[in-house]
Amino acid sequence: xxxxxxxxxxxxxxxxxxxxxxxxxxxxxxxxxxxxxxxxxxxxxxxxxxxxxxxxxxxxxxxxxxxxxxxxxxxxxxxxxxxxxxxxxxxxxxxxxxxxxxxxxxxxxxxxxxxxxxxxxxxxxxxxxxxxxxxxxxxxxxxxxxxxxxxxxxxxxxxxxxxxxxxxxxxxxxxxxxxxxxxxxxxxxxxxxxxxxxxxxxxxxxxxxxxxxxxxxxxxxxxxxxxxxxxxxxxxxxxxxxxxxxxxxxxxxxxxxxxxxxxxxxxxxxxxxxxxxxxxxxxxxxxxxxxxxxxxxxxxxxxxxxxxxxxxxxxxxxxxxxxxxxxxxxxxxxxxxxxxxxxxxxxxxxxxxxxxxxxxxxxxxxxxxxxxxxxxxxxxxxxxxxxxxxxxxxxxx
Amino acid sequence: xxxxxxxxxxxxxxxxxxxxxxxxxxxxxxxxxxxxxxxxxxxxxxxxxxxxxxxxxxxxxxxxxxxxxxxxxxxxxxxxxxxxxxxxxxxxxxxxxxxxxxxxxxxxxxxxxxxxxxxxxxxxxxxxxxxxxxxxxxxxxxxxxxxxxxxxxxxxxxxxxxxxxxxxxxxxxxxxxxxxxxxxxxxxxxxxxxxxxxxxxxxxxxxxxxxxxxxxxxxxxxxxxxxxxxxxxxxxxxxxxxxxxxxxxxxxxxxxxxxxxxxxxxxxxxxxxxxxxxxxxxxxxxxxxxxxxxxxxxxxxxxxxxxxxxxxxxxxxxxxxxxxxxxxxxxxxxxxxxxxxxxxxxxxxxxxxxxxxxxxxxxxxxxxxxxxxxxxxxxxxxxxxxxxxxxxxxxxx
Numbered sequence: 171x172x173x174x175x176x177x178x179x180x181x182x183x184x185x186x187x188x189x190x191x192x193x194x195x196x197x198x199x200x201x202x203x204x205x206x207x208x209x210x211x212x213x214x215x216x217x218x219x220x221x222x223x224x225x226x227x228x229x230x231x232x233x234x235x236x237x238x239x240x241x242x243x244x245x246x247x248x249x250x251x252x253x254x255x256x257x258x259x260x261x262x263x264x265x266x267x268x269x270x271x272x273x274x275x276x277x278x279x280x281x282x283x284x285x286x287x288x289x290x291x292x293x294x295x296x297x298x299x300x301x302x303x304x305x306x307x308x309x310x311x312x313x314x315x316x317x318x319x320x321x322x323x324x325x326x327x328x329x330x331x332x333x334x335x336x337x338x339x340x341x342x343x344x345x346x347x348x349x350x351x352x353x354x355x356x357x358x359x360x361x362x363x364x365x366x367x368x369x370x371x372x373x374x375x376x377x378x379x380x381x382x383x384x385x386x387x388x389x390x391x392x393x394x395x396x397x398x399x400x401x402x403x404x405x406x407x408x409x410x411x412x413x414x415x416x417x418x419x420x421x422x423x424x425x426x427x428x429x430x431x432x433x434x435x436x437x438x439x440x441x442x443x444x445x446x447x448x449x450x451x452x453x454x455x456x457x458x459x460x461x462x463x464x465x466x467x468x469x470x471x472x473x474x475x476x477x478x479x480x481x482x483x484x485x486x487x488x489x490x491x492x493x494x495x496x497x498x499x500x501x502x503x504x505x506x507x508x509x510x511x512x513x514x515x516x517x518x519x520x521x522x523x524x525x526x527x528x529x530x531x532x533x534x535x536x537x538x539x540x541x542x543x544x545x546x547x548x549x550x551x552x553x554x555x556x557x558x559x560x561x562x563x564x565x566x567x
Numbered sequence: 568x569x570x571x572x573x574x575x576x577x578x579x580x581x582x583x584x585x586x587x588x589x590x591x592x593x594x595x596x597x598x599x600x601x602x603x604x605x606x607x608x609x610x611x612x613x614x615x616x617x618x619x620x621x622x623x624x625x626x627x628x629x630x631x632x633x634x635x636x637x638x639x640x641x642x643x644x645x646x647x648x649x650x651x652x653x654x655x656x657x658x659x660x661x662x663x664x665x666x667x668x669x670x671x672x673x674x675x676x677x678x679x680x681x682x683x684x685x686x687x688x689x690x691x692x693x694x695x696x697x698x699x700x701x702x703x704x705x706x707x708x709x710x711x712x713x714x715x716x717x718x719x720x721x722x723x724x725x726x727x728x729x730x731x732x733x734x735x736x737x738x739x740x741x742x743x744x745x746x747x748x749x750x751x752x753x754x755x756x757x758x759x760x761x762x763x764x765x766x767x768x769x770x771x772x773x774x775x776x777x778x779x780x781x782x783x784x785x786x787x788x789x790x791x792x793x794x795x796x797x798x799x800x801x802x803x804x805x806x807x808x809x810x811x812x813x814x815x816x817x818x819x820x821x822x823x824x825x826x827x828x829x830x831x832x833x834x835x836x837x838x839x840x841x842x843x844x845x846x847x848x849x850x851x852x853x854x855x856x857x858x859x860x861x862x863x864x865x866x867x868x869x870x871x872x873x874x875x876x877x878x879x880x881x882x883x884x885x886x887x888x889x890x891x892x893x894x895x896x897x898x899x900x901x902x903x904x905x906x907x908x909x910x911x912x913x914x915x916x917x918x919x920x921x922x923x924x925x926x927x928x929x930x931x932x933x934x935x936x937x938x939x940x941x942x943x944x945x946x947x948x949x950x951x952x953x954x955x956x957x958x959x960x961x962x963x964x
Contacts, residue, residue: 215880215888245873245888245910280873281910393877462859463959470960476642476677480790483612491612491642513642513678556953562860563867 171415173422177307177323180339181360183402186306188313189295193278194240194285195313196292197341199358200265200300204400206232206273207370209378211395217244218254219274223396226258226273230367232400233267235358236260236296237275238289239314239343242354244280244393253284260290264297275396277316277343277354311341314356317561318343322426328415330406336363338412338419344387344427354392355382357423361416362404369408373416374399381420384452384549386459387431428550429533433557436468437533442482443546444539450487451547457485458536459551468534469553473498473515473525475507482538493541500531510541568812570819574704574720577736578757580799583703585710586692590675591637591682592710593689594738596755597662597697601797603629603670604767606775608792614641615651616671620793623655623670627764629797630664632755633657633693634672635686636711636740639751641677641790650681657687661694672793674713674740674751708738711753714958715740719823725812727803733760735809735816741784741824751789752779754820758813759801766805770813771796778817781849781946783856784828825947826930830954833865834930839879840943841936847884848944854882855933856948865931866950870895870912870922872904879935890938897928907938 178186178199185200208227210220226232236257243250258272276284296313299306304323311321325339340359365373378397429437440458445451458464461481467474475496482489492511497504505525507515515521528534575583575596582597605624607617623629633654640647651671659666673681693710696703701720708718722736737756762770775794803809826834837855842848855861858878864871872893879886889908894901902922904912912918925931 211881213877213880214886215876242873245876245905247909279871280877282913393873393880462955466956466959469956472960474676476639476790479612479642480610480677483610483790489611508642512644516679554956556956558859559863559866559951559953559956562863563869 171326171328171418174325174327174337176304176325176339177311177341178339178358178360179302179304179307180325180337181362183302184360185300185302186310187296187299187301188309189292189299190313191288191292194238194288194292195315196289196296197237197310197313198261198296198300199235199310201360201400201402202233202267204232204402205230205365205367205370207367207374207399209374209397211392213393215245215393217242217276217394218246218250219243219276220394220396221251222254222258223273223275226270231271232273233271234261234265235273235275235398236293237314237356239277239316241276241278241282241284242280242394243276243284246283249283253286256286257289257293260293273398275356277314277356277394280393307339307341314343316343317432318430320430322423324419324422326415326419328411330411331409332406334405336405336412337361338415340419340423342423342427344430354394355427357382357397359399361399361401363401363408363412364403364406365401365408370399370401373408373413376413377417377420380417381424384456384547385424385428386456386549386551387428424550428552431552432561433555434552435555436553438468438536438551439548440536440551441546441548442538442540444541444543445545446488446543448545448547451545453485454482454487454489454538455547455549457481459549462554465551465554469555471529473522473529478536478538479508488542489540490542495539495541497537498525498528499535499537500528500533503528568723568725568815571722571724571734573701573722573736574708574738575736575755575757576699576701576704577722577734578759580699581757582697582699583707584693584696584698585706586689586696587710588685588689591635591685591689592712593686593693594634594707594710595658595693595697596632596707598757598797598799599630599664601629601799602627602762602764602767604764604771604796606771606794608789610790612642612790614639614673614791615643615647616640616673617791617793618648619651619655620670620672623667628668629670630668631658631662632670632672632795633690634711634753636674636713638673638675638679638681639677639791640673640681643680646680650683653683654686654690657690658694670795672753674711674753674791677790704736704738711740713740714829715827717827719820721816721819723812723816725808727808728806729803731802733802733809734758735812737816737820739820739824741827751791752824754779754794756796758796758798760798760805760809761800761803762798762805767796767798770805770810773810774814774817777814778821781853781944782821782825783853783946783948784825821947825949828949829958830952831949832952833950835865835933835948836945837933837948838943838945839935839937841938841940842942843885843940845942845944848942850882851879851884851886851935851937852944852946854878856946859951862948862951866952868926870919870926875933875935876905885939886937887939892936892938894934895922895925896932896934897925897930900925
């Protein structure tokens with residue numbers, strides 16, 4: 171497996187484009203007659219585009235995606251659903267595909283009607299620019315940004331067990347409202363594996379569960395989250411190598427999203443191992459990256475490891491203070507904070523000095539070993555900064 | 568029922584005192600041969616004082632409480648337990664009571680050994696000052712403060728159904744790490760009702776469930792939370808009037824704690840009604856006060872009600888976007904934001920202007936009516952401000 175250029179368009183025959191103006195953006199992805207798999211928000215309030223797209227993917231087929239930023243088209247009633255349908259129909263007519271094969275996604279403020287004039291113009295602009303290039307994929311990634319600070323795309327190439335090469339590409343927007351399940355995270359993935367919609371869905375769900383669902387920015391869960399994976403039969407069938415490459419792609423997109431979390435100055439990767447069950451490993455890992463006290467300590471470069479242990483303690487996971495170990499790492503160094511319940515980094519020790527120095531870094535790995543079993547899980551998160559407060563207290567005004 | 572002066576010492580024969588120096592404080596409450604009820608943190612990591620106090624209250628009897636701030640005495644191993652025992656024994660010897668009848672509570676940083684010299688000196692200072700006065704209760708409340716900005720005490724007097732008058736007094740410290748269950752919240756309550764430890768516990772648990780457990784500052788749960796209620800048989804037996812007064816006292820202490828949340832500039836009371844079950848009402852109410860997006864919107868005085876509805880949507884409570892109503896209120900005015908799924912406060916409406924003006928206030932009430940059933944619950948919280956980030960990123964350095 172290797173990282174390649176091109177994002178969505180690393181895959182042959184995928185065309186993408188994006189257009190932005192003022193506070194709005196539109197991205198279009200055209201990949202006719204694909205099989206499709208989808209993961210949606212579990213929020214009980216569902217935006218109009220979610221309703222439309224659930225229907226569109228029902229038969230496992232899709233030809234295009236149209237996504238807008240700047241307005242979530244959520245809590246907008248029947249008019250919202252009509253507006254989402256208008257977005258789909260404009261794309262379908264122009265590309266000469268069925269309207270029911272167009273997925274719609276939206277992100278932005280809740281409770282306001284879509285500014286249809288502006289969105290329609292941006293759809294036209296995007297349609298004119300559709301192209302199979304890395305730049306086109308990047309412009310689609312840029313068009314769906316809200317508080318993201320840079321467009322996010324990634325692509326990998328792997329060799330299937332039958333010897334054939336296959337590409338998987340993706341774009342993502344995230345930043346706020348991520349977790350507990352997915353987020354107003356929008357992510358679109360393309361590939362050319364031969365797989366039924368059911369096989370695609372199985373592969374996607376497994377990957378999402380290990381990656382996107384383990385990212386926490388602030389613990390809020392959006393009304394608009396969508397992950398869509400489109401595939402056209404090409405190079406071979408799903409095997410372990412494909413699954414590994416898909417999970418790697420999703421983990422790279424997840425890390426980018428966490429690193430670019432709203433106001434984030436630091437990125438943390440948290441691995442909890444030695445858990446009795448997989449559920450315990452996930453609970454503990456997510457509890458640490460969600461804790462406002464851990465997040466503010468990260469922002470302040472404060473090796474206040476008691477907050478990490480407290481977050482494990484209230485996570486619901488089985489844990490024993492006498493067996494737990496905690497380690498802080500950057501790319502070169504590792505500080506042994508707590509070893510099987512024994513504090514190693516207390517005042518005056520070199521270990522504490524090392525921990526303080528590691529906490530100054532922009533990327534920090536926290537490893538917690540519960541020493542109770544064999545399960546492990548990794549979560550991704552960021553610090554809680556003044557800028558998070560600024561961005562979110564100014565959002566709608 | 569009426570509010571009275573005196574805090575803990577509104578109750579006859581309760582003596583209290585507090586002493587502070589540098590970063591540490593010690594409070595002592597002396598109420599010999601009381602019956603006692605307790606609620607503890609459910610965090611699996613439990614501080615040394617929690618271990619001691621669980622043992623002390625096992626037989627339902629207590630004579631004194633000694634509490635310190637500045638150090639949590641948590642994750643401090645056997646030495647931590649010995650230090651907590653030393654605190655209890657110093658108080659027991661001096662007051663001529665059994666060591667096993669002394670409860671210990673601590674709040675502050677995790678993972679450092681207690682500075683026993685300083686704490687011991689402050690215990691002596693407090694012991695010398697023990698007194699039955701409002702000022703003494705207030706000094707105890709002050710001594711257990713960490714990031715609180717003012718000492719918190721409250722007392723009520725009510726008339727039992729048999730015509731006799733009874734007092735209940737309490738102090739609380741909170742600010743950070745509050746919820747999901749209790750917090751490094753420490754709260755001590757005194758009264759003089761005739762009740763077995765079991766009866767006291769039943770009354771206390773019921774009150775805590777409706778009040779302290781509905782306060783959310785940041786969603787972290789402490790390793791050190793304790794609520795203790797001491798009572799000496801006096802004026803009569805527990806009845807509905809006593810229960811109502813106890814719940815009122817606890818709700819007043821809860822509100823003070825939320826109003827004085829770390830860095831808080833605003834207070835919110837959230838009532839969710841029309842829920843199908845009590846569990847749903849609580850889930851939805853706590854989800855709203857916990858949401859970082861609602862909290863930052865409150866800080867920014869931004870009537871971004873979509874975030875309130877989204878928080879209900881992901882709370883796990885049963886809800887229907889087509890029946891939900893949302894209302895914002897201050898003490899004089901009320902803005903109808905969403906009425907049975909219909910948006911009332913959209914751009915250009917007077918309702919939105921009113922909502923904006925209400926969001927400028929320091930105390931805001933949010934009412935959500937799910938219109939699905941008859942259950943209601945109220946939660947208390949505060950905004951998420953720059954100061955929350957500052958306080959918690961600087962804490963241990």
